[in-house]
Amino acid sequence: MGEGSKGVARMVTLQEVASRAGVSVSTASRALTGARKVSVEIAEQVRLAAEGLGYRPNQAARNLRLSRSMTLGAVFSSFSSPIYLDFLEGLGRASQEHGYTLLTMTAHRDPNLYQTLIQHLLERRVDALFCVLPPELGNTLKPCVATGVPVVTVFGQATNAECAPLLIVDEDEAILQAASRLADLDHRTILYLCTPEGAVSSRVPALQTAASRCGLVVELEVAPRSEGATADQEQIAALLRRCLCRPRPPTAVFVDQCTASLVIRALASLPIRVPEDLSLVVFGESDWIQGLGLPWSTIRADLLEVGQTGMRLILDWLAGSPPPAITRIGTATWIERGSVGPAPAR
Amino acid sequence: MGEGSKGVARMVTLQEVASRAGVSVSTASRALTGARKVSVEIAEQVRLAAEGLGYRPNQAARNLRLSRSMTLGAVFSSFSSPIYLDFLEGLGRASQEHGYTLLTMTAHRDPNLYQTLIQHLLERRVDALFCVLPPELGNTLKPCVATGVPVVTVFGQATNAECAPLLIVDEDEAILQAASRLADLDHRTILYLCTPEGAVSSRVPALQTAASRCGLVVELEVAPRSEGATADQEQIAALLRRCLCRPRPPTAVFVDQCTASLVIRALASLPIRVPEDLSLVVFGESDWIQGLGLPWSTIRADLLEVGQTGMRLILDWLAGSPPPAITRIGTATWIERGSVGPAPAR
DNA sequence: CTGAAAGCGCTTACAG
C-alpha cells in the first residue's frame, strides 16, 4: 500500500506540473484553465505534464483565490422520510450540473443543532443555503441572513417568509380534487390530523377553501410529534376514537406522510377498517414509497422538480436577482387508490 | 435586504478583527484558536472584536494552510432505499462529532458518474472516502487509491477487498437463525432471489452454510435489476412461477431489500399467498421501513453502527493504522414477523 | 504569448 497506508495523501500541485513542463505556474494555470491564450505547443506540454503526474487542481485553493466556494449548503430537519430524499436528489443533480457541490446536514429537529450546522456551513463559506426547518425556528435564520448569504427555505410555512424567501409546493388544486372526489362519495366531514408543523402550513387554508367549495366541513386535530414510538400510536388511537365518537364524525382523514404509518397502525388497533369505516388520504409520496404498492391515496408533488426549482432560485439570486418572498411550484397531483371509498352509511 | 439581495456575501476576515482589536493578525489568530498563550486582556479584546463583527473563520483558508480539508467524501450508488439513509445518518453524526464535514454524492449506478464524482471529491481534497459501489466497479477506485487517499468500501463484495478495505455486515449468525427457524417449520428448499450484486455477496455462502447445517437446500436465482418498473414485476413473477413449478419447489424465499416490494407485488399478481403458500424473508430494514408496520420477516443490521464503525476505521487510518482488508461488523439480527409460516403441505 | 508578483484568509515557525 506504500504511502497510502499512512493516510497521508500528498497531492500533485500546479507548481510541480509547471516545472515538469518547464514553464511558470502562471502559464501552467492559463494552459489548464484555458482562460487566456497560450501557444499551442506549450499548452500541450503542460497538458501532458499534468496528465503524467495525475494532477488534480485543488478547488479549495482555487476558490479561496476567487473568493467563492462553489458550495451550497442544505440543512434538513431529518432524513427520517424518503420524501426528502427525492428532494435531495433533485437538489443534488441540479447543483452538480451547475458545478456546485452540495453540503448536506441533518439537525434531528434540534434547534441548537440547527444553529451549529448553519454556522458550520457559513464557516465553509457556502455560496448559498437551503433550509428545511420547523416553523418555530424561522428566526434561526436571522444571523445567517444577516451575513448576506442567500438562503431559501423549502417546505416551510408562510410565517417564515419574513426571514428568507420560501419555496413551497402548491397543493391547492390537488386538494380541491381530493375534496371534490370525497364529496362525490358522500363524505361530509373530513379530518386533517396534522403534525404541529402541518397545523400552520398552507394545507389548512387550502383544505378549508376546497371543503367549503365542495360542501364539506373540515376538522383539525394536531397529532403528537411522531417518533415512531408505540406511545405515539396509542395517543393517536385515542385521539381518533374521540373524533369518531362525535355527533357528526369525520368519514375521511387527511394525514401528513410522516404520521401515515402510525395512523394506519392506530386504526388497525381500534379496529377501524380503511376505507369501509374511514377513508384515508396521505400528503406526500416518493418513488420508493410508491414502489411498496401501498393502497394509500395521496397528494403527491414532484420533489425532484422542487429541488431543481430551488436550485434555479439560488442561481438567479447569485446572478443578481433575488427571488420573491414566496415561490409556489404547482406540481402536486391527486392520486386515488384503495384507501378512499364511499362514506359509510349512518 | 440591502447587500444580501445581490447574493454577494463579503464576510468578516481575521484581518478586520485584528485591526479592530488593535493587534496583529498573528495575535488575533492565537487568541481565537487558543493555540498559544496570549495575555488575558488582549485575548478578551480580540474575542470582543470578533463577536462584535460576527467573525467566522474561513475554514477553506484554514485548511489550505494546514493542508487538510477536514472533509470526508461518501459516494452512494443511489439514495433509492431508506436503508442507506440510516447508514448515512450514522456516518454523518460520527463525522460531525469528530469535526469532519461529510460530502455526499449519488452516482445513480452510472459507472462514469462514479469516476466523475470521485474525481470531484479528490479535487475537494477530501481526507478520506467512503464508497458504496457495485462489485463490477471495484477498479473504479484504482486511481483514487493511487492518490493515497484512504478509501473504505461499504456493503461491498469480497472481490473488491483487493482494491480497498471493505466494511461488511456479518449476517451469518442471523441467517443461521432464520434457516434454523425455517427448518423447524418444515421447510426443505429455500430460494434466494438476489440482485446481480447479491449474487456475489457474502449472503450466498452464508445461506449455503446455514442451510446445510439445518438440512435445507438453497436455490439461487438472479432477479433483474429493479427499477421499480412493471416490466420488472412481470419478469419476477415469471421467474417465481418457474421456480415454484419444479419437482421440489422452494417453500420460502429470501430477497434483498431493494427487490422486496417488487416481489411482494409479483406474488400478489400470481396469486401466491404469504406465508400460506410461501414464506418470505427480507434482507435489510430501516427504522422508517419498520415504522410502516409491514409483516416482513427480516435480517436487520444496525446501520447507524455501521456508519460509526466506518468512521472509526477512517479515523484510525488517518491516525496511522490502516484497517485490515475486510472488517466484519456483527450486528445483524433475525426478526420474525408474519411473512414466515409453516411450509405448505404437499 | 509569457513570467514575476501580489493576494485570497489563515497559521506557525522565527525573531524580538
Next chain:
DNA sequence: CTGAAAGCGCTTACAG
C-alpha cells in the same frame, strides 16, 4: 507574550 514574514495552492492584473 507579540509582530513581521513565509507559505498553503491557486489565479490574474501588471509588465515585458
